[in-house]
Amino acid sequence: MHWLRSIAATAPSYPAVWLIETQQRPRNLVERSRLRRETAQAVLAQQLGCPDGEVVISHDPAGQPRLAGPHASALHISLATRAGVVAVALARRPVGVDLELVDxxxxxxxxxxxxDELRTLDAIEAVTRPLAFARLWAAKEAYVKALGTGFARPPESFAVSLLAPDRFRIDGVAAEGMLHTIENGGQEILAAAMIVLDEA
Known part of the structure; x- marks a missing residue:
């Protein structure tokens, strides 16, 4: 598993997540979608060694992003945007990534x-609860993105366990996810979560 911070960086193996800080602050869904797509195309063109124009990102009927250009059948993609940061996850199995701002x-x-999540959050110190919640919620969103359901699967119907500052699991699922915390320009803290699932 690799966390990368530059569009110019290439991952030696998968899964990998690029966390790209931009100066943009999208004001609506259209602008967020454009920023995600353009950033992902630049990242993937570098990673796959092809021109930006050859990277085509389509969406399935549920809105899940799909790589329709090079290596389309071999790689899975997931995207997220928050506070001007774009996350691009790439894996050989279904993958989900999310970013949450610590509030x-x-x-x-x-x-x-x-x-179970409520009990965990209620038991920790109030000063650390916002970061713990951001990690937990990013993990929940990453999981339903990997499933391809979004929150058609209700978020309260499954539990995330935070195992360490850099790891989580979905209770009852044989897959662990990874967590990463970033400071965006020293002003905001974001929690990133990524999980890869078995195909079955």
Whole structure:
């Protein structure tokens, strides 16, 4: 597993996640989608050794991104954008990636969390709870992206366990995910999560 921070960086193996800081602050879904797509095309062109124009990202009927250009049948992709950072995940099996902004003043969406997650968050110090929640929620989003369901699978219906600052698991699923924390320009902290699932 590789975390990369530059569009020019290439991964020696998969899975890999590029976390690209941009100066852009998309104001709506159209702008976020454009920023994700353009950044992903540049990252993948570098990784796959082809011109940007040959990298085609399409979407399945559920809106899941698909690599339709080079290596389309061999690689899975997932994308996320938050606070001007674009995450591009690439793997040989279904993959999900997400980014969440750490909000020290944000309330917990208790109704959207599994009872086990609520117990975990309630048991930790208030000062560390916002980062723990951002990691947990990024992990939940990454998982449903890897499944291809999005939150058609209710977020409270499954539990994330934070195993370490850099690892998580979905309870009852034989796959561990990876976590990464980044400071975006020293002003914002974001939690990134990535998980790769078996094909079956």
């Amino acid at each position: 020290p003043d944000g309330p917990l969406p208790r109704e959207a969390l599994h009872a």
